[in-house]
Amino acid sequence: MRSHRLRRLRRRPGTRPRVEAAVVGTGPSPRDPSVSGRAMGYHHAAGYRRLRGVDLVACADLVPAHARRFAANVGIPPSGVFTSTAEMLARTEPDVVSVCVPPAAHADLVVQCARAASVRAVHCEKPMATTWRDCVRMVEVCEAEGVRLTFNHQRRFSVVTERAKHLLDEGAIGRLVRVEMGGRNLFDYGTHLFDLCRLFTDGEPVERVHANVDYARENQRYGAPQETWALAQWRYRNGVVGLASTGDGSLLNCQLRLVGREGTLEVGRDGGPPLRHRRRDEEEWTVVDTRPDAVNGPVSGWGLVTEVARRTGVLQPGTPTPRWLPGTLVERAIADVVASVDDGEPSPLSGASALASTELVFACWESARRGKAVTLPLDIEENPLEAMIAAGRFALDGADGTDGATGAG
Structure with missing residues (x-):
C-alpha cells in the first residue's frame, strides 16, 4: 500500500500543471450534513488543493447556487x-473528475466522464451504485476506455488500518481464521468495512x-434504502470465514474484529481505543498507538485543530x-x-477492488x-433490498401491530 504521506507532483516552471481536476456534485454547505447529503465535493476539493502540480479548474451541480458557492470557496x-x-x-477538459452525487446517479455520470476525451481518471464517492448492474457497468466502461476508476474507501489510509494490517502480517494473532464486522448497515457504512x-x-x-436482513422502518441514506438489521456469514476461497452483525442489536x-489461531485484534471498539490486540494466552489487551489517527482520521494535534476550525467556520x-500536517483520510x-x-x-x-x-x-x-x-x-x-421492500417482504414498525423484526428469510 502506498504510504498516506503526501506525494508532491513536480512540474517545470511555466508549464501546464500535470493534473487538472473537476468536481461533479458540489452539494450544499458541508457545515450542515444530513442523510440527504454531506457535500463530499468540498472534502475532495480540499484534497486536490493540497497537492502541488494540481489545479482545481471546474465544478458542476444541478443547483446553480450550490455550484457558485462551492467555486467561491475553493477558488x-x-x-x-x-x-x-x-x-x-467539453469546455474545461479536466484530467481527473470527482463524482460526489448520491449513489443512484453515480453510474451515468462516471460513464459520461470516462467517455470524455480528456479524462484520465474518475474518483467516485462510495457506495458504488444502487443496482448491481450499474456497479459492473462503471467498471467495464472505464476499463474499455482506459480510464482509471477509483472509489473513496479512504479508511485504507488511516494509521489504524495500516498498523492493524502490519500486526496481522507480522503474526501478532497467528493465522487469520475469521473476520467480523459491525457497524450501522451493510451498504453506506458497511462498504468501508467490507473493503477493509x-x-x-x-x-x-x-x-x-x-444472510438475513430486516427493514423494520423507513431508513434512507442519500436516497438509498439501508437495512435496519443484518446477520451474514461468508466464506473465502482459502477457508477464512466472514461474519457481519449490523444495525439494531x-x-x-x-x-472490525480479526480472529486468528493465536489471538484477536479489534478495530474501533465502542468506547475503547482505535486498535488493540491480545494473544490467547494473555489476559490483558495491548493498546496500539495510532496517533494522530482514530478510525476516521486525525483526532490529535494540529490535525484535530484544523478539522475543528473547518466545522466551526473558522476555515472555509x-x-x-x-501540508506539514497529516491530511484527512479523504485528502x-x-x-x-x-x-x-x-x-x-x-x-x-480501484474500481475492481x-x-x-x-x-x-x-x-x-x-x-x-x-x-x-x-x-x-x-x-x-x-x-x-429494494425489490424486497417493493414486494412487501418486511413488516414496518407499527404497520401491523408488530415490532417489525420478522426479517426477510
Missing part, C-alpha cells in the same frame, strides 16, 4: 462553474454468502489541511489517486431474498 473562476456535466467536460475485510484477507475471493461491540469549507485518498495517474501505479481504491467488496453487500441482500445461501459471482442486475 474556481466563474468560467469554471456549470450546471451541465457534459458542458463542463478485503484488505485484511489480501483480496482473497469470496465463494459463498448466507448488533452482536459486535467494535467495527474546502480549505485543505496544511490522503485524493493524493493516492492523483499519484496513480502521475506514476501509473495501481491504486488500492470496490466491485469485489460491493458484491458482498448485494450478495447478502440476494441471500435474504432467496432465503438461502448464494454463490459468487452474482448473477443478478437489480437491487434485492
